[in-house]
Amino acid sequence: MKLLFVADPLESFKIYKDTTFAMMREAQRRGHQLAVCGPQDMAWQRGGRVCAQVRDVVLTGDAQAWFTAQPARVAALADFDAVLMRKDPPFDSEYFYATHLLEQAEREGAKVFNKPRALRDHPEKLAVMEFPEFIGPTLVTRSAQDIRAFHAEHQDIILKPLDGMGGMGIFRVGPDGMNLGSIIETLNQGGAQSVMVQKFLPAIAQGDKRVLIVGGKPVPYCLARIPQGGEVRGNLAAGGKGVAQPLSARDREIAEALGPILLARGLILAGVDVIGDCVTEINVTSPTCFQEIYDQTGCDVAALFVDALEQALESILAQQAKRVL
Template sequence: MNKKILKIGIVMDPIQLIKIEKDSSFAILLNIQKRQHNIYYMEMNDLYLKKGIAYAKTRILRLKNQKTQYFNFIEEKNIPLHKLDVILMRKDPPFNMEFIYATYILERAEEKGVLVINKPKSLRDCNEKIFTLWFDQFVPNTLVTRNLSQIYHFWKNNKDIIVKPLDNMGGSGIFRIKKNDANFFSIIEKMTNYEKKYCMIQEYIPDIKNGDKRILIVNGEAVPWCVARIPKKEENRANIAAGGTVKIKKLEKKDWEIINYISSMLKEKGLIFVGIDIIGDKLTEINITSPTCICEIESNINISISGMLINYIENKIY
């Protein structure tokens, strides 16, 4: 029996701006195309609600795995989103109100039977930084606040801290404040916008020198290899976007302990494609908006992570 050709939508940042050699969305789309499913491309500006129905301007996307002229659109049409079988929400942070509004639109499509990955409600509920605190036994000493006095006392007690915004990605806006740093107050004033904006403060984890591990999980099943992002000299951030180098590693015992504990909740919340970050034996982030590092693993290990995701979609729909 021939399998149904699926109509798979994707909401992402402008495709003409991506770097295809390391873009996880592109890797996923190539696999979708290989299986002869139809790809309906959308950007945030294309989504809208009309009389309570979710619509979008869509373009049928065709891809070529080459450095230039790697895509073209063959058709443009406004359609009700419930005409699609699946929608992949792959818009990069910042996680702001515009992102939240888009999840409301996608939720209307979901209510009419469309499989949305990841689940719109959970995209709103599970902030990539704060959600880690639902698994506090695996998390470094952490404070979430906008109160300067609380941050000051946390710094004095821990002596070496990391301060992160709650809504960004790629290491953007992250500061390390060491003991007796004279810049403490100016950094915290900026990070909290003078006590008007929440941020996350964590104890510094020296194990960062061995890499910030990105582990990918598909429907609760972890890829047994991870990307260890190692910071360059004189840099606190290990993110690839911040110049970190990449080493592919097998998962360790503590990694599996964390994965086995959290995977059931991820599945329960409809968080089908997730990237968790572990430094040493500490869980630091649960990335659910547009997890990356598929290409880095697939180019070094004979495994298809994008294939795992498409297998899940096909098994769910058929």
Template sequence: MRGLSLCGKARAMAATQKLRVAFQMDPMEHVDIAGDTTFALALEAQSRGMSLFEYGPQHLVYDQGRVLAHARPMRVQAKVGHHVEFDDRRVIDLADDVDVVWMRQDPPFDMAYITAAHLLERLSGTTLVANDPQWVRSCPEKIVPLDYAHLMPPTMIARDKTMIDDFRARHGTVIIKPLYGNGGAGIFKLKPDDSNYSSLLETFFEISREPVMVQAFLPAVSEGDKRILIIDGALAGGFNRVPQKGETRSNMHVGGSAQPVDLTEMDIAIATELGPMLRERGQILVGIDVIGGKLTEINLTSPTGVHELKRFTGVDATALCWDAIERRLDA
């Protein structure tokens, strides 16, 4: 099947009705099946008769024009402690041996992540990669929202302390965070009189050459940080992530709790405005973060939340993702 276009592959697979899917991810045997989105995507794929492979980004290889992976065929089941079975690892050609690759390894969004995206980008026109790696690479989660500054809280990206000083003077309490961090790591709330401010900046700048993101603090975070899922450009729904008492960060990685929530007109308007851009850029599953009607992040790398969305709203985001992929393959 080497060299077939995406639509050619779809026609060739139509006779068997069995797509072949590879998940580029952190080891499947270590995931928490009650909350892991990649596991949910794999389970839904298998229920549709698809065959599954798993490999890590360290198993991705470019060899004289071919993009290969040292992958494990796998089968999954919703059984804690026995949720995955593997066959022996073998080399597969991602252009010939699979029809869909899900790029689902966790950040950080570093040079290893960017390199993996560059390699998967070479599959364009032969194998569908979700989310499209060209745009994942080009749309860091705290950078791409800058195209929608009118939806964001006041924001600065800088490494110049005098400029950050001026931003603090204008906005009072601020949030400072790493530009390419994830999971709530390294996020600090600084009040105007915080004596740790200079030391904190020095620490950031000593450990990294990157600038930091500084944003005006949104008091509404105490009421929660909404995770809103957008699937192939369409709003699927959302839920709230509420921080622990005394905590600013609402990420579930750091103890935030998921709760049902009604989306406001502004939440819906934000998702509606972003949707066409995300669909055009091949972003099948996206999670945006909204606090008090302000957009803070657009998560493209390995967004989570499908379990919570289904629990609170009944919307099966994994089914919607596969419906979208099948439509794209059939187009």
């Protein structure tokens, strides 16, 4: 198969931990051909198909010069067997516009994973609100008054922006309310921006668990990202320590409930963040942790992903064949 990865520049990859690299390596191992582009390389001209300046690449196995690339060429996205949207957040206006171009490419016959409409419809923090049975006390608001009332009720809270990533902009406010006003002003920008507020979950001491769902099914191991030092954040980007561990009964319950729903919406890969027994986020743009789980447990998540991708494509082709008949 010919696979196109829409991603950040390959030159920026840290291949010892990068999940997109793990996907590419497994796909090439199976004989699939790889090409790459960035969202900025896509274009749509009147009367034409969505195209991109793409580079055909081969992974070398060398830790330093780890890929070779052909000169960029123009190709229609629909001419690839699959397009994998792996651009990292933030989910800004340009990411949003990229999903529209990808959706047009779908209308032209492209098969895009994760599905562009599903990416738009599942903002990673807001998405949890659809599943109240799996989350702790949570509020999304622009109102400083509402945030203060939430704090008065729950005493120990977490505040974070809806568009943050890697632990950016996360604050904890305890019972004394120290700096609550300043934090509200910083995050809600005088009522111009929405803020997510959650009851603090002490189980964060045991880790913020990334539970991966591939092809609607839970990966048997998660990565618990454990805060270090005086940090409240377990994110690896914020210095958290990643410890792979088997799913708990609650982790599996959550993943088995959400998996089929997310898959039906076109989300072949999702990363559900769980603290204790509660879901805190559902990551769909560019979920990670494949390599950390593999390195510590031997569970080959990249192989599970490529299995799911191949099965999804086979299913699509079978459905198309039925329509022709």
